Amino acid sequence: MNDVSDLYTRARTWIGKEAGKPTMARDVVNVPMIRRWCEAMGEENPIYVDAEAAQAEGFPGPVSPPAMLEVWTMARYRPGGRLPEEGIPVLNLFDEAGYTGVVATNIEQEYDRYLVEGDRVSYTAIVDDVSEEKRTGLGIGHFITIRYEFTDQNGGPVGRMLFRVLKFKPNLAQAKAPATESAGNEFPHPRPAITHDNAHYWEGIAKRELLIQKCSDCGHLRHPPGPGCPQCQSLEWETVKASGKGTLYSHVTMHHPRLPTFDYPLPVLLVELEEGVRIVANGIDLPASDLTIGMPLELDFVEVEPGYLLPGFRPARTGG
Amino acid sequence: MQFEQITEGAALPELEFPVTASAIVAGALATNDYENVHHDKAAAEATGVPDIFMNILTTNGLVQRYVGQWAGRSARVRKIAIKLGAPNFVGDTMRINGSVSHVDQAKREVAVTVSGRNRIGEHVGATVTLHFPERNAA
Numbered sequence: 001m002n003d004v005s006d007l008y009t010r011a012r013t014w015i016g017k018e019a020g021k022p023t024m025a026r027d028v029v030n031v032p033m034i035r036r037w038c039e040a041m042g043e044e045n046p047i048y049v050d051a052e053a054a055q056a057e058g059f060p061g062p063v064s065p066p067a068m069l070e071v072w073t074m075a076r077y078r079p080g081g082r083l084p085e086e087g088i089p090v091l092n093l094f095d096e097a098g099y100t101g102v103v104a105t106n107i108e109q110e111y112d113r114y115l116v117e118g119d120r121v122s123y124t125a126i127v128d129d130v131s132e133e134k135r136t137g138l139g140i141g142h143f144i145t146i147r148y149e150f151t152d153q154n155g156g157p158v159g160r161m162l163f164r165v166l167k168f169k170p171n172l173a174q175a176k177a178p179a180t181e182s183a184g185n186e187f188p189h190p191r192p193a194i195t196h197d198n199a200h201y202w203e204g205i206a207k208r209e210l211l212i213q214k215c216s217d218c219g220h221l222r223h224p225p226g227p228g229c230p231q232c233q234s235l236e237w238e239t240v241k242a243s244g245k246g247t248l249y250s251h252v253t254m255h256h257p258r259l260p261t262f263d264y265p266l267p268v269l270l271v272e273l274e275e276g277v278r279i280v281a282n283g284i285d286l287p288a289s290d291l292t293i294g295m296p297l298e299l300d301f302v303e304v305e306p307g308y309l310l311p312g313f314r315p316a317r318t319g320g
Numbered sequence: 321m322q323f324e325q326i327t328e329g330a331a332l333p334e335l336e337f338p339v340t341a342s343a344i345v346a347g348a349l350a351t352n353d354y355e356n357v358h359h360d361k362a363a364a365e366a367t368g369v370p371d372i373f374m375n376i377l378t379t380n381g382l383v384q385r386y387v388g389q390w391a392g393r394s395a396r397v398r399k400i401a402i403k404l405g406a407p408n409f410v411g412d413t414m415r416i417n418g419s420v421s422h423v424d425q426a427k428r429e430v431a432v433t434v435s436g437r438n439r440i441g442e443h444v445g446a447t448v449t450l451h452f453p454e455r456n457a458a
Contacts, residue, residue, distance in 0.1 A: 033350075040343070040350035041381040045393050057393060058453075066397040067384035071377060074352030081356070101367045102355075104376035108401040138368065170368035258405050258441045 007097045011130040011142065014090040019125040019146045025072040029064045029119045037068055064115035069150060069159050070107075072121045090127050090144060094167035099141055106145075106164035112157050120153040128162065137257065141168030189261045189304050198225040200239060205309050208301050211239040212277055223277040244299030246273040246313065253288040261304075271297055271313050284314040321392045323452035326430055332390045332418035337382060339374060339412040339438065347378030374408035379436070379444050386416045387432050387448040398429065399449040406440035414438050421447070428452045 027033065034048050046053035047063055054062050064072070075086050084092075091102070115121065131143040148161040194202055201224075204211035213222045215229035216236035228235050254266040267288045272278050283291070284300055296316035301309045337343070348358035353375045356363035364372045380402055388395065408414055414436045422431035434446040 037350040037381065040346040040378065041385045042337075043381070043385040043388065045388055047393050053393070065381070065384060067377075067380045067400060068351075071351045075354075077352075077354045082354075103407075104404065106401075106403050107376055107380050108399070109380070110399045111397060114396070170366070256403075256405070260406075260439075260441045264442065 007093065008130070008132065008142070011090055011093050011144070014127040015129060017127055019090060019127045020088050022122060022124045023073050024122040025120055026076065027072070029072065029115045029117055029121070031062050031117060033071075034062065034064060034068065037065060037071065041065075059114065059116060061117040063117070064119070066111045066114065066159075067109070069109055069111065069115070069121070070123075070148070070161060070163075072115075073123050073150075088125075088146070090130070091165070091167060094142060094144075099167040099169050101138060101141070101168040101170045102165055103138060103168070104163065104165050105143065106162065108162040109159060110161075111159045113159075115152070115158060119158075121150055121158065122152075123148045123150045125149075134166075136166060136168060138166065139168040139170055141166045189308065190259075191308070197227050201225045204239070204241075205301070205311060208309065210242040210244065210273075210279075210299055210311055212242050212273070212275055213237050214240050221275055221277050223273075223279055240275070242273050242275055242299065245316065246271040246279075246297050246299070248272075248291060248293055248295045248297055248313075249278055250293065251283075251288075251291050267291060269297070269313055279311070282310060282312040284312040286314060290315070321390060321395065323428055323430070326420055326423055328420050328423050330420045332387070332420075332432065332434075335386050335389075335416040337414045337416065337436075339408045339410065339414055341372065341410045344372055344374050344378070344408070344410065347381065348375045351375060351377035351381065353377055369407065369409075371409045371411075373410075374443075376402070376404060379404060379408070382414075382416070382436070383434055383444065383446045383448060386434060387418060387450065390418070390432075391430075391450050391452075394452065394455075395430075396451045396453065397448065398451050400446065401448075402444050402446040404444055405442045406438055408438055408443050409440075412438040412440070414443055418448075428454070 031049055038048055043065060047057050048065050049062055051061050075082055125146050125148045128147040129145040133140055133142055143164055143166055145164045150159045152158050201211055213225050215234050216238050217234035218232040220229055220231040248269060249272040250270040252268050255264060258264050265288055267283045267286060269281050269283050270278055271281055297313040298316045300312055300314050302312045304310050345359050357367060358372055358375045361372050380400060383400060383402055384397060416436040418432050418434040420430060421433040428451060430450045432448045435442055436444040
């Protein structure tokens with residue numbers, strides 16, 4: 001058994017168990033802490049700080065902003081960081097194995113009622129899930145999900161929360177400061193790697209022509225570009241210009257992760273050209289909900305950045 | 321905002337939030353989050369990121385504030401679900417947009433889909449569920 005799967009197996013034994021000790025808020029719901037929170041968020045709804053405004057809305061007094069639910073039970077500040085016993089054991093397993101990075105990725109909170117000035121919140125926390133190892137932009141890591149149940153001073157439920165963090169091995173080679181100058185072209189659209197074998201294709205695209213490689217010996221059409229004919233192994237080739245007519249052969253829609261310069265959800269099409277070859281391309285005016293296998297499409301070009309064209313396909317105009 | 325006026329597809333006004341170091345630290349402290357990556361640049365760099373970044377509880381709070389500002393003081397927040405993507409680093413600006421994705425007439429509930437984007441990409445995608453009590457009921 002190797003270290004990684006051993007870690008994964010050990011971490012998964014925590015599922016269904018308490019992630020840490022039940023915790024009670026150190027302070028009751030109070031206006032000074034609410035006021036500071038509202039100032040940081042820019043929250044101006046007066047029911048959170050003003051008794052009269054809260055009463056006008058049917059509350060006995062100022063109420064906690066719902067999104068403060070977990071704030072009341074957060075661990076105290078300690079010089080030098082939290083004590084080992086304040087940590088979450090299942091997360092500590094990952095720290096010990098070198099997955100020292102941590103980033104919260106999801107919160108789902110549900111509120112049964114608004115907390116009122118003087119309420120005191122407690123929670124119990126159960127480990128809900130540990131993911132397999134994932135490759136992420138920050139480095140390899142595991143997602144750990146913890147489920148919290150919040151109650152008040154009388155034991156009555158006030159809300160619940162699902163909290164997911166990524167524990168990852170810091171990928172220091174990737175760290176690069178984004179420029180602090182104006183936004184704009186610091187994240188340019190990724191460009192293709194131009195090689196001896198595909199340069200003709202991109203030169204065609206720049207002239208708004210979709211060129212298909214054709215074997216000069218046997219006439220076989222091929223795409224994507226390559227040096228030799230897969231049918232007869234000839235290295236001699238020429239190109240033919242595609243008519244631009246095709247049909248949708250298959251498609252996927254990207255939702256996550258979201259890379260700069262792309263719009264999401266991002267449908268990616270596999271189009272069968274009428275000449276017989278297939279090409280991966282973007283859709284134009286084609287939301288994912290409109291995609292149907294076999295639908296007729298026609299070629300167009302999108303100027304992604306000044307001087308940089310990409311082929312795309314839009315629904316074929318009927319009768320055209 | 322009156323429940324009767326809300327229609328599916330309606331867009332919320334955009335909110336521009338400057339992600340300054342002060343805003344990140346004020347949010348971290350107001351949410352009692354003392355993780356050093358939210359206030360100590362050297363500690364953040366040691367985990368492989370270029371600077372301090374906004375903590376998730378601040379993002380959660382900003383989503384509540386953004387939707388609440390539109391919905392008004394009579395709306396009650398039932399659920400907030402957020403998913404983080406591109407971190408909010410110092411010096412960036414987050415533009416938050418939203419739209420009404422569902423109106424449940426019987427339950428008087430409204431779902432609002434929210435997206436906060438910075439110059440790296442989408443920082444947060446969220447769904448907020450609101451309840452609008454009958455005007456006479458408390």
